[in-house]
Amino acid sequence: MNARNQQFQLTVESRQLKEAVSCVFHTLLLHRSVGKFRYKAEGSYSVGVVGTEDVDCDYVDLTYVRANSPELTDLLESDVGAFCDAIGSVPQTVVSGRIALEFFQKRKRQWPLPEDVVPWEIWQLQVDVVRVESENEYHRLRDSVGECLGDAVLTVCGAVNRPLYLPKMPIQSDLSLVFDTRLSDIQPYLFRVVHQLGSGPGDYHRRMLKPGETLLPGASEGLSTTVRKLLKDTLSL
C-alpha cells in the first residue's frame, strides 16, 4: 500500500527547532487521535473526549493547539528532543535534517513472522537550522517561522479533511494494530517519529526504525550491506 506523503520545508534558528517541529507534529497528532476507547462488550464501546490546549511558543510568534494529554506530549517530546540533540551536535553554521511523523498500522502474519508494519500517512519536515548573527535577524526569523508554521497548520487542516484512507475501526482484539493503546487519556493512531541528518533524499521512512532512531548520511548503505551479507550467509548455509 502506498502511503500518503506530504513534506514541509522550514528554516529555523536552533532555539526554534523544537517548537517548530512540535507545532506541526502536535497539530497532526491532534487530528490523528481519538478519545480513549472503553469496551463494555465486544462491539460495544464508548469513546472518550479529546481536550485541547493552547501552547504559546517561546521562540516563534505563534500559538498552536495540541491534544491536552501530558503522556502524549512527553512521548513526542522525547522523539523531537532526540532530533534536536542530533542537530545540535553538528558543529556547522547551517545544519539540515529531516524528521518525519509516520502513521502506520500493523498486520498480522503467520507465525513465526512478526507483524507487518504498513505506513499509511507520512509527514516529513525538512529543516535547515541556521545561526543568526544579531537580535534583529532573530526577530525576523521569529515572525517568518510563525508565518510558515501557520501556513503548515492550515495545510494540515485542509489535507486531513479530504476523503482519504484511514484504517478501519478495529475489533477489540485488534485495537493495538491500529491505535497506540499505551496512553491512559487519549488514543492516537499508531505513529512513530524518525529522523536523519542531511538533506539527501533518504528513504528512511520505508524501513523499520525504532522511534527516535537516527539515520546518519551513509548509514543506509551500511545497513543494506549488512542485511545483504546476512542473507548471503544464511543462503550459503
Place this chain on the structure above:
Amino acid sequence: MAAQNDQGYVEFVKFSKFFTMRLVQAVVQSRLGHKISSPCTVAGDGSDWFNVRIEEFGEVTAEMRKATGGRYPPTYPNLCLDFLLRTVDGEELPLESWCVSYDCMNANPNIGVRSQLYHQLGTLLKSTIAASRVTPTYRYYARKQSSDTFIILYQIYAGEPRLDLGDGRRETRIGCLPSPYGSLSVDLRYRTKMVISSLEKSGVENLRPLPTREGGRKAEEGRGEEEDEGRKGVVFGTSPTAYAEPLSPTSDVNSTFSTSPASADLPWFGNATSPRSSQTAFKLGRSVSSSEDSASSRDAPKRYSGSGEPVFKMEMSGSSPKPSSSFPERTVVSKTPLRQRNNSFPFAALLTASSSAPNEPAIIEQSLTGSQRSATVTSSIPRGSQARSLNKLTEEEKIEEGKEEKEEEKDKEKIGDKEKTAEGKEKTEEEDEMESSDDSFVKVPANIFASHEDLNGDLGEFVRQCKTAPPQLRSFDIPVLTAEEVEGSPSIEDIPKQLAHFEADAARFDSFISGLRCELEEHSEDEEA
C-alpha cells in the same frame, strides 16, 4: 437524494446542527483573549459532541438562536461567523469570516452517517480549532485586546458571507465532508492587509461583543422556540445589561471573563458614532440602552462613507511585498534591519498602544525570555512607524476639528451674528465644551433651589439663610493696608523679637489662663450648690 424523513437524514440534520454550534463556540471562545485548556477524559458526558471537548457559553448559544431562529445547516445553506476589530474611537476593521455551508448536490451514499461522518466531523472540528489560532486575528489581535485600544466583535448570521475583507484577502477551505444527504463545508476567509479605507464598509450592521460571562453549558437549551423563526438577519441587543443575566451555574471561568476587554462596563462598544463622545461615555461608565447601542453601531460605518476624507490615511509603500502567506502584508525598509510588519499596517498602533514599556531594549529582553508573546510581537513593530501612525492620526483629527470650527463660525456669520471675533471664539469654545460633554451626562438645572419654599426642614432653612445672608460679614473684613502701613508692619526679622517678648510674658499669660479656670470651677460649684 435520499428521502429526508428517514432516520439517517434526521441524524445528519442533528449532527449538522451541533457541529455548527460547536464550531461557533470554539471560534468565538478562541477570540476572548486568553489561552484555552480542556482536559482529555476517558468518559465523556452527553454534551461532548464529536468527542471533542468544547465549552458552551450560553450567551453565544443565545446569539446563534437569535441569528438563525434555531435553524442551522442543512436548513440554511450557509451560516457565517464574522469577526471585526473595533477601536476605542469606534473605528471598525473586518478581520475574518467563517462559513459553514451545506451543498445538497455533493452527496456520497457510501458514507455512514453515524460512524464515519461523525468521526470526520470531529476531525473537522479539531481543524477549526487549530486553524483559529494561526489567522491574523488571533496572532495579532485576539490576545492583545484592551479597553484602551481595541476589542474584537463577532456576528452570526444565516446567508452568504457579506464581510468585505479588502484586497489581498485569503480564502481557504478547512474541510468538506460529503454524506449521503449532501456535504458540509467549512470555509475561512480572512484579511491580510490591515488597512481600512474611507469608503470601506464592514457590511455588518449588528455586532456583538465577545461574551464577558460564561453562558453555561446548555443554559440556553430550549429557549429558541420563542425566537422569531423566520428571521435571517440578526438584530442584536448589544446592551451591556444583557451580560448581567445569570446564564450559567458554572462559573469557573468567570474571573477570566471579568478581565475581558469586552466587559459589560465598556459602553463604548456600541457608541461608535462619535469618538469624542464615546470616550466620554467610557470615562463615565454610562450604560447604554440596547436600542441606542445597536443604532449607533449601524451608524458607525456611515460616518466614514459620508466624509470624503478618510480618518486613517494609509502609507502604501511601493516596496510592500505581496501577501504570500496567511499573514498581514508587511513592508521591509532597508534602513531598518527589523522586518517592519506594520508599515502598511495602520492598526499596528493599536498593538503598541497597550504596551506600557516604550523602551525597545526592554521589550526585546522580554521576547528573549519568551514568556510574553504579546510583548515580542510589539517589539517587532518599529517605533518610528508607530509614532507616524499616531501623529498622523492626531494631525488629521486636529484638521477635522479645525474644519468644524470654521464651519461653525461661517454659520454664525450667516445668521448675522455681529459679535466680535474674540467673543465669537470664546463662544465657539463654550459650544465645543458643550458638545464635548456627551449627552450621557445628566445635566443638573442651575436654578434648582429657586423655589426654596418647596423645601422643607433643615435644607430649606439653610437655603433661606444663604439667600438672606449679607454679601460680606464684618468678621471677614480685612482692612486693606496702605503702603505706609505695609512698611510699618512687622517683617520676618522682627519675629524673633516678638517671640522673645511673648516668652517674657508667658508667666502672665499662664496666670491669666489659670485665673479663668478658677473662675470657671467656682462658677460650676455654685451651680451645683
